[in-house]
Amino acid sequence: MGGVSGSQTEHIVGSSAPRKEGRDKVSGCARYIDDLSFPHMLYGATVRSQIPRGKIKKIDFGPGVAWNEFVIVSAKDIPGRNWVALIENDQPCLAADVVNHPEEAILLLAHPRRHALPKAVAAVEIEYEALPAVFTMDSSERQEQIIWGTDNVFKSYRIEKGDVDSVWAKADYIVEGEYSTGAQEQLYIETNGVIAAFDAEKGITVWGSLQCPYYVHKALVELCGLPEDKVRVVQTETGGAFGGKEDYPSMIAAHASLLAMKAGRPVKIIYDRAEDMAATTKRHPSRTRHRTALSKDGKILGGEIDLVIDGGAYMTLSPVVLSRATIHAGGPYYWPNVRVRAKAVATNTPPHGAFRGFGAPQALFAIERHMERLARAVGLSPAEIRRRNFLQPGQTTITEQVINEPIDLGKLLDRALGLADYEQKKRRFAKENPLGSEKKGMGIAAFLHGAGFTGSGERHLASVVGVEGSADGGVKVLVSSTEFGQGTNTVLCQIAAEALGLPYEDVTMARPDTGEVPNSGPTVASRTAMVVGKLVASAALGLKQTLVAAGLLKGNGTAAEFRAACRAYVAAHQRLRSLARYESPEGIYWDDQKYRGEAYAAFTWAIYVAEVTVNLTSYSTRVDDFVALQEVGRVMNPVLARGQILGGVAQGIGFALYEKVEWREGRMANSQMTNYTIPTSADLPAVRVFFEELGNRYGAFGAKGIGELPMDGPAPAVVNAVEDALGIPFDSVPLLPESIFEGVERAAAWRATTARTPAGVR
Amino acid sequence: MKTEISFVVNGERRSVRAYPMERLLDVLRQQLSLTGTKEGCGEGECGACSVLIDGELATSCLVPVAQAEGTSVVTIEGVAANLRFGALREAFLNCGGAQCGICTPGMMVAAVALLARKPNPTADDIREGLSGNLCRCTGYLQILEAVAEAARRTAAR
Numbered sequence: 001m002g003g004v005s006g007s008q009t010e011h012i013v014g015s016s017a018p019r020k021e022g023r024d025k026v027s028g029c030a031r032y033i034d035d036l037s038f039p040h041m042l043y044g045a046t047v048r049s050q051i052p053r054g055k056i057k058k059i060d061f062g063p064g065v066a067w068n069e070f071v072i073v074s075a076k077d078i079p080g081r082n083w084v085a086l087i088e089n090d091q092p093c094l095a096a097d098v099v100n101h102p103e104e105a106i107l108l109l110a111h112p113r114r115h116a117l118p119k120a121v122a123a124v125e126i127e128y129e130a131l132p133a134v135f136t137m138d139s140s141e142r143q144e145q146i147i148w149g150t151d152n153v154f155k156s157y158r159i160e161k162g163d164v165d166s167v168w169a170k171a172d173y174i175v176e177g178e179y180s181t182g183a184q185e186q187l188y189i190e191t192n193g194v195i196a197a198f199d200a201e202k203g204i205t206v207w208g209s210l211q212c213p214y215y216v217h218k219a220l221v222e223l224c225g226l227p228e229d230k231v232r233v234v235q236t237e238t239g240g241a242f243g244g245k246e247d248y249p250s251m252i253a254a255h256a257s258l259l260a261m262k263a264g265r266p267v268k269i270i271y272d273r274a275e276d277m278a279a280t281t282k283r284h285p286s287r288t289r290h291r292t293a294l295s296k297d298g299k300i301l302g303g304e305i306d307l308v309i310d311g312g313a314y315m316t317l318s319p320v321v322l323s324r325a326t327i328h329a330g331g332p333y334y335w336p337n338v339r340v341r342a343k344a345v346a347t348n349t350p351p352h353g354a355f356r357g358f359g360a361p362q363a364l365f366a367i368e369r370h371m372e373r374l375a376r377a378v379g380l381s382p383a384e385i386r387r388r389n390f391l392q393p394g395q396t397t398i399t400e401q402v403i404n405e406p407i408d409l410g411k412l413l414d415r416a417l418g419l420a421d422y423e424q425k426k427r428r429f430a431k432e433n434p435l436g437s438e439k440k441g442m443g444i445a446a447f448l449h450g451a452g453f454t455g456s457g458e459r460h461l462a463s464v465v466g467v468e469g470s471a472d473g474g475v476k477v478l479v480s481s482t483e484f485g486q487g488t489n490t491v492l493c494q495i496a497a498e499a500l501g502l503p504y505e506d507v508t509m510a511r512p513d514t515g516e517v518p519n520s521g522p523t524v525a526s527r528t529a530m531v532v533g534k535l536v537a538s539a540a541l542g543l544k545q546t547l548v549a550a551g552l553l554k555g556n557g558t559a560a561e562f563r564a565a566c567r568a569y570v571a572a573h574q575r576l577r578s579l580a581r582y583e584s585p586e587g588i589y590w591d592d593q594k595y596r597g598e599a600y601a602a603f604t605w606a607i608y609v610a611e612v613t614v615n616l617t618s619y620s621t622r623v624d625d626f627v628a629l630q631e632v633g634r635v636m637n638p639v640l641a642r643g644q645i646l647g648g649v650a651q652g653i654g655f656a657l658y659e660k661v662e663w664r665e666g667r668m669a670n671s672q673m674t675n676y677t678i679p680t681s682a683d684l685p686a687v688r689v690f691f692e693e694l695g696n697r698y699g700a701f702g703a704k705g706i707g708e709l710p711m712d713g714p715a716p717a718v719v720n721a722v723e724d725a726l727g728i729p730f731d732s733v734p735l736l737p738e739s740i741f742e743g744v745e746r747a748a749a750w751r752a753t754t755a756r757t758p759a760g761v762r
Numbered sequence: 763m764k765t766e767i768s769f770v771v772n773g774e775r776r777s778v779r780a781y782p783m784e785r786l787l788d789v790l791r792q793q794l795s796l797t798g799t800k801e802g803c804g805e806g807e808c809g810a811c812s813v814l815i816d817g818e819l820a821t822s823c824l825v826p827v828a829q830a831e832g833t834s835v836v837t838i839e840g841v842a843a844n845l846r847f848g849a850l851r852e853a854f855l856n857c858g859g860a861q862c863g864i865c866t867p868g869m870m871v872a873a874v875a876l877l878a879r880k881p882n883p884t885a886d887d888i889r890e891g892l893s894g895n896l897c898r899c900t901g902y903l904q905i906l907e908a909v910a911e912a913a914r915r916t917a918a919r
Contacts, residue, residue, distance in 0.1 A: 018855050025863030026854045026870060028798025028838035035797035187898050189802040189810055190864040239800070239864025240898050273803045485862030485899045639858040643904055647861065650901030673807035673896070681902040682893040 013498040013701045016639035020489035020509060021237070030237045033193040033209045034270045041195070042071065044259045044269040045117040047107035047124045048279065049099035052133035052348040052666035053147065056097055056106065062123035070120060071263040073108040078258060080225030084250050085218050090148075091314035091351065093223055093254045099128070100147065101313035102667040103279035103350045105251070110259040110267050133348035135666050137287055137310045140345040147313070148346035154311045155319035155344050157326045159595045161398055162337030167302035171293035173377045179290070179366035180732045181715070183310075183661040184283035184654070185668075186355050187678055188484075190239025192248060192280055193270035196256035203230025204257050209238045210249035212522035213480050217514045219250035220257055235512040238484035242651070243354030245484065246524055247316050248280045277671035281353025282661060284309040284321055284344070288329070288366035298378040298388045302337030305329045307363060311344040312351035318344035321352075323454050325359030327599045328712075330398040331367035332409055332448040333389040338398050349666040354524060356651065357711035360449055368445045368716030369731055372723060382720065383422070386446050387413060399599045405694055407631065409446065412607050412692065416444075416629040419690060420609035426724075433725065437616040440624070441725025445608045445717035450600030451633075451696075451705030452527040455590035458601070462582050464518040465532060467496055467539040468510070469576035473563030475502060475543070478510045478577075479520035481532045485647075486707050487640040488528050494636060495533045495700050499540035502559050518579060526705020529636055530602065533700030535580045542578035585698060601698040604705060606630035608649075608713035612721040616744065619737035621657055621722055626687045628713070633696040633704030641706055645689045648710025654678050656715040660734045769830045771796070772840030782828035787811045789827045790837060798838035798867045802896065809895030812868035813837050819875040819894075838867035841874050850874065850912040859908035861899035869895050873909045883913055 024030040059074075061067050075082050075096035082096065083089040095106045109120050133147070134140045140152045148154065168174060194208030203226050210216060213233040220231045233253070238245065252269055259267040271279070292303035307325055311318035326342040375385035390409035396402050417423065422442055429440040452458055466478035477496050483489040493507040500507075510517050520532050544562075547553035552565035569576045590597035611625040628645050635641045658677045662669040670676045695702035715733050723729050728743045768777045771794060778793050790796045790813070799822060802810030806824040813822045814836040841847055850873055853859065860866040869892060876883060876891035883891065888909045889902075897905060 016856075016858075019858070019860065021863070022855045022860055023851070025860045025866050026851045027842055028867040028870070030863050031797070032800070032864060034801070035791075188862070188864075189808060189896065189898055190800070190862070191802075238862065240862040242898070273805070487861075639856075639904070643858040643861055643900055646901035646903050647899045648901075651898070672805060673803040674805060678896060678898065679901075680893045680896060681889050681906065684901060684903075686903060687901060 012494050012504050013636055014634065016637055017490055017494050017504045019487065019640070020493055021483065032190055032239050033195060033207060033236045036195060036207065036236065038195065038197065038266040041266040041268055042110040042112055042259065042263055043114040043117060044108055044110045044256055044267045045121050046105045046255060047109065047121050049095065049102055049104040049106060050126065051099065051128050051130050052102045053100055054098065054128040054130040056095065056099065056126060057129055058127040059107065060125040062125050065120045065123045069111060071110040071259055073258045073262050077262055078223060079261070081222045083222065084254060085222040086247055086250065086316055087319055088315045091316065093251065101348050101350050102665060105255065108255050108259050110263055133666060135347055135349065135663065137285070137308050137345055137347065140347050141308065147348060152346045153343050154315045154346060155322055157322060157342045157595050159326060159338065159340040159398055161335060161400060162302060164302045164304060164337045164339045167293040167337050171301055172296035173294040174291065175294060175374050175377045176291045177370045177373045178287065178731060179369050180287045181285060181362045181365050182734055183285050183352065184355060184659050185277055185661060185676060186242040186244030186282070188240025188242060188244055191271045191273060191276040192245065192252050194249065194253045194256045195266055195268045196253065196260040197266040198257070198260040198264065203232070204260070205232045205234065206253045206257060207234045207236050208249055208253055209245060210235055211241045211245045211482050211484060211524065213482070213512050213514050214519045215247065215522060216250050216253045219254060223254045224257060224261065232513065232515040235482045238482060241484040242356045243358065243524065244281060246354040246522065248353065273673060274671045277676065278668045279350055281316065281351055283355035284311065284318065284352040284359065284362065286325065286362035288363060290366060290370045292370065292374060294374060294378060296378070298374070298380045298385050300333060300335055300389050302335060305338065305340045307340065307342040309344045309359065309362065310347050310352060312347060312349045314351045316351040317353050321354065321359040323359070324450070325363040326595065327399055327450060327454065328360040329363040329367065331364060332391050332446050332605060334391050334395045335398050340398065347666070349663065356648065357708045358525065360708065361655065361712045361715060364447045364712045365715045365733060368447065369719060372720055372729070382444050383413060383417060386444065397599065400596050401598045407605055407694065409605060412605060412629060412631065413446065416607035416609050416627055419629065419688065420611065420625065420627040422609060425611060439614045439616060439725040441612055441721040441723065443610045443612070443717045443719065443721025443724055445713040445720065447712045448603045448605050449526065449705065449709040449712055451602045451604060452531050452600055453525050454599055455592060455597065458531060458582055459584040461521045463521040463532065463535060464579055464581045465520045465535040465539050466518050466577055466579045467536065467543050469543055469566035469570060471567060471570045473566045475500060475507045476510050477507065477536055478517040479532055479536070480512050480514065480517050481520045481528050482512050482523045486644060487637060488523065490640060491529050491636045492533060492536050495536045496540045498701065499537040500544055500562065502562060506559065526708045529703040530696065530699035530705050531582065533703055534698070535582060537700045539578045539580035542580060543576065546576065546578060602633065602696045602704040604630060604632045604709045606709055606713055608717040610714065610717035610721040612718060612725060614722055614725045614740060619740045621735065621740065623653055623685050623718060626685050627690070628687060628710060629690040630709060631692040631694050632706045632709065633699055634693055634702030635691050636701070636703055641691065642689045644706050645710045646687055649687050649714050650679050650684055652711050652714025653684060653718060656718040656733050657735055660736060767827055767831050769832060770834040772836055780827045783826045785823055786825040786827045786830050787822040790822060796837045796839050800864055800867060802865065807896070809872060810865050810868040812871040812895065814871060814875060819872055838871055841871055844874055846874055846877050846912065846916055849915040853908040853912040853915065857908035857911060858904040859900070865895060865897045869897065869905055873912070876909065877913055877916070881913065882917060885910065
């Protein structure tokens, strides 16, 4: 397809078409799940475990509650299978005998009055026989208790490229480091919520705030024991997701459905903020160890990378998150020899899940911090160590995927450093830093992000999209791909309009409703513009061909002629619909066993530069300037694309400096916005966003993915800048003032010790 | 016990029967069907439930409805009648000020309050004026730019 040059509507893709649903959103008319209400609707609530691990001995319904007014559901009421279907069906919908984390759902209650629920939930008394629990990756790895399977390991991967064992003898330097990242809450401003209704004829219908209608559909079919056509899932306007509404909605939809089936009335469940933060998924904590062999001129000869992520109590999406972490572990560098060992382990905390970046931010934090250590060992600058090791076209990634696009990371780096005024600021800060209690520093992060599903993922998904012409001559895009702020509606309409030569206003989106739209796959993995977009373009062209074949349209008709042809076709045939199914491009090779081959259809590339001030009175860090330069294929919509980068960078700065989940016995102790801090408008610099556009032959009009990339770079760029400011390395995020204080104290103590040691003794 | 509470909502006199300590947010959303006002946190931290009470910006999740007795409350639905709203709406659309949209009504109300107070705000005024409203999608910059653009457009008129 490529550029469709010369077309009269060439400007639609690549223009800042206004957000499709924007007008409703800015005027407060957009209807989110909690804005909907059905006659005779009940409100549901969840009774959760109070302990991290144990057996359920007895459940009592305590005094002071009119229990006869409540609908009560336990595991016994589940008509089908008691699991939340996903990868491995290990997570029960309701705990029957045992609990494995402190937020596990045990009972469900429903009542006509929302306010009657909290007291009832608190009045349920559950007696447990507590079992010893596991709270850290270390103790899970040591297998002090076996809490999952035979070895606490959900999944492991191993990559072997070249011969790592041979490099150590040749190395001029061997550099080791250990890096860790904490859990991070997605903190979409709209909490999880659904409404379920049951009808003996029609089956179950669920409306909700969610990313993946067909995931929920599959889970409900298995849970309710209903045929596929008796389960319908409809996405309502969704107030942020970021991965946090990828798998969890299957759980809350299951709960509401069970209550609705038992009650015979619609049931709404909306989590309050504390429940949402504590009970739903967060970003996987991680620990990565690097051991790297370097030549004296700073070239990577090879290395071993050991990566562990904390999956929580059940598998959920951990294997897929781990996969992305594994493949991104080498960063945008050339490794002639490498061994990556990666595993996801179980702990007795709520399952960790999808969050923008999906394992890549964890792995890239580690390699981008490690590059600083490599630079120090060899005596090169942070820019130079990267430049000497950047992947070049024709070289292979750690999975031996050949880079076959003309990406020039050295040039990208030069441009970013120029935009950031990097060298001049470094010199100025070196002069000024000794003078005051405010220390300034500059930090670089270089990174890549694979767009779309990993390896054979897209082939297995085999997504289908539809484009429909309507009786009024307009065109509708039919996909299960959802809008939750990132711009799905707008960009897919731009693509269809461009492909058909129609004005943007003539194209609309069908509501994602499994009863109405085909399964275009989940809205995850930065795949929507690239993969789904390409299918929309091809379905749109199919629609046009149908009209041409019917003799209703000439090849290059005007928009008015198209509308007339559409109307004529629908009048004659009732329905005008064109479907397109994903077909894997030829020559794509992926070995799931050896983790070798073409991991992604496209990579996006970026260099971020952060400038920070660390205040040594308050030990707080402020980001003063931030340059985000990236190559994301064709920029489909400049305003939306910039918005994706700005939002991702903000979340990345939060991940780096503010957002800490405090764990107490497997439970999030700070499940409030007052004590889990995300950046406000006063905390962020005016981030500067720049694009390069190489295009991509696998994506619609050259699109690659964009959503996740900006989450990957800010944490290492900011922490590298803090190291530059203070001369002290920090290897964990979030990097809070107390950690900086400790680091500064430790460095001072170390300097005092070494100063007392006579020269020559050490 | 429920009592009758009277106040003006978006210019119209309304009476509701409610528990005095019920949250103004719930009364607006549930009894008066004004669902444009959103709940984000329920503890006054995020600003999604922002409304104007006698012209002052307030988080309606922290206001007992009894406290609204005799006041004039303006929600996002009422803000739409404000002269500045047209410029703000267009600026938000042009600049990419709304992504998922859940914080947007609160942002619009806060922006209207800010522009009423300071028709020609500086960049710092805008940053400060909206710092009580959390947004997880945008990183704020396009929101700040939208408010600045709206102020310019209104001033140019």
